[in-house]
Amino acid sequence: MTFAIVEEDRPLRAVVAGAGFIGRQWAPELLAHPGVELAGWVDVVAGRAREAARELGLDDLPAGTSLAGILEGEEPDFVVNCTVPQAHHEVTVTALRRGAAVLSEKPMAVTLEEARSMVRAAEESRRLFAVSQNRRHMRGLVAFRRTVGELGPLGLMTSEFFMPYRGAAFLSTLEHPLLQDMAIHLFDAARAVSGADPVAVYCESFRPAWTWYPGACSATAIFEMTGGLRYTFTGSWSAPGLPTSWTGSWRAAGTRGTARWDGEGDPVAEPAKGEVVRAYKREDDPHPERPRRYTGLAEGLAEFVTGLRTGRAPQGECHDNIRSLAMVTAALESARTGVRVPVTI
Ligand SMILES: NC(=O)c1ccc[n+]([C@@H]2O[C@H](COP(=O)([O-])OP(=O)(O)OC[C@H]3O[C@@H](n4cnc5c(N)ncnc54)[C@H](O)[C@@H]3O)[C@@H](O)[C@H]2O)c1
Known part of the structure; x- marks a missing residue:
């Protein structure tokens, strides 16, 4: 599938959805990537995204409970979906329909029906949607x-x-x-x-x-x-x-x-x-300088960013990942x- 690429010469803007265990692993990876800017963080639990941002010294980062609000306010290039599996469909489809690409935690969805509708949303919006399977790296x-x-x-x-x-x-x-x-x-x-x-x-x-x-x-x-x-x-x-x-x-x-x-x-x-x-x-x-980083996230992010810049599908692109x-x-x-x-x- 062909998807929209970002051609402007500026860092890609990313929003994290979910400030639980894995969201807190992803945010430092986004901060560490030289071609990415962390533009916001949301979690349905009031105060959780704000607290997670503060822990990283990001007191001014836009943070809240409304994904739709932050998508409208910050216009990110992509959303990293770190929510619970039951919320993957809603978060991913909301982001794709508003023009943001999505890099999601596994599993893509809870059911195959949900996953099919997410793949359709990626096709209709012509946005890159990939699932991070960190062990591949x-x-x-x-x-x-x-x-x-x-x-x-x-x-x-x-x-x-x-x-x-x-x-x-x-x-x-x-x-x-x-x-x-x-x-x-x-x-x-x-x-x-x-x-x-x-x-x-x-x-x-x-x-x-x-x-x-x-x-x-x-x-x-x-x-x-x-x-x-x-x-x-x-x-x-x-x-x-x-x-x-x-x-x-x-x-x-x-x-x-x-x-x-x-x-x-x-x-x-x-x-x-x-x-x-x-x-x-x-x-x-x-x-080797970052021995405590979570396995495979940096590599998955690098492939995703390359995809958004070049149009080359990363591993985990939704049409492939749905088979897993x-x-x-x-x-x-x-x-x-x-x-x-x-x-x-
Ligand atoms: N790749 C790996 O090795 C690995 C490891 C752990 C978790 N995961 C995956 O990451 C995902 C999250 O797992 P976790 O352990 O971080 O869970 P968690 O419960 O610690 O965190 C999930 C967060 O998502 C928030 N949330 C729920 N619905 C939301 C919504 N609609 N919008 C915004 N935020 C919402 C919750 O409030 C919570 O803070 C799961 O899909 C899990 O399978 C992957």
Whole structure:
């Protein structure tokens, strides 16, 4: 899709929507980007955006509760949507219809219907709308993706995610907390690493006897992907020991060999008999001076800004990212109905 670019020679003006955990990670990234100016901050909770701005020493930053008001007053080039998933549709569509591009936190939306209407709003307004999947920019994942690229046509890929997690209260309110909250990170990573898109899925989502979650905190899903690849995901928020990393534990097998990645360090690879495959190492951190920054936001912002300047779609552009959301919604449908479900967008 072609979208409007910004040609004027001035910094891009950005507004942050949402001043919770991730909004407070995004604002410093916007301040750190030399081509971006933070133009405002909104949160539906009165005083929250103002307080977050003050914590960064931004006493004069326009801040309030009304997105429409700040869009009209500040005319930003783009909005960074850091609100809760239930508000993603309203915030994104409001911004797009008023001519602002949108860089949104994952997941794009709660339902596929909402996501489709957001993609339509981007098309109608001719504005760039992309979703930040920050793990795509992890140096380990980039190295694994390059290594998997050495394996030739893929047949199997697996990822396991096991975490004994009690941190976020909202997870206990969800019917399928693993699929509804976490799985998109691994499903999107599977698409990024394999280059394949989902075709169909069979999924079971359930509650092991020992879990502390009221909902189905564990799941196994088998995806058929384009090219005949089978991708399986198994995970639990109630791991009784031996946790994986936050990006899981991975294996990919292709005609030329096998690669494994622990979700953090350098991947390893072994060639099939008579083949040669290279295992790539992680590249050096481009920002060693900022060790505490949140993984992948700076890289995602850089791609988005380049997109707004050149018309080149960033990773996570909505027409692409909706396929990752569709993996989640189809897996949920399969878990609820007990049948294999085609993945449609
Ligand atoms: N990429 C990652 O690693 C990562 C990590 C954490 C959160 N997230 C995502 O970021 C989003 C926010 O998560 P969080 O942990 O910051 O949540 P949070 O609850 O800490 O913050 C969300 C904020 O949005 C505000 N809000 C709700 N509706 C709004 C609206 N209509 N307009 C303006 N503000 C509104 C809330 O008042 C709250 O302050 C979620 O989609 C979550 O999945 C991503």
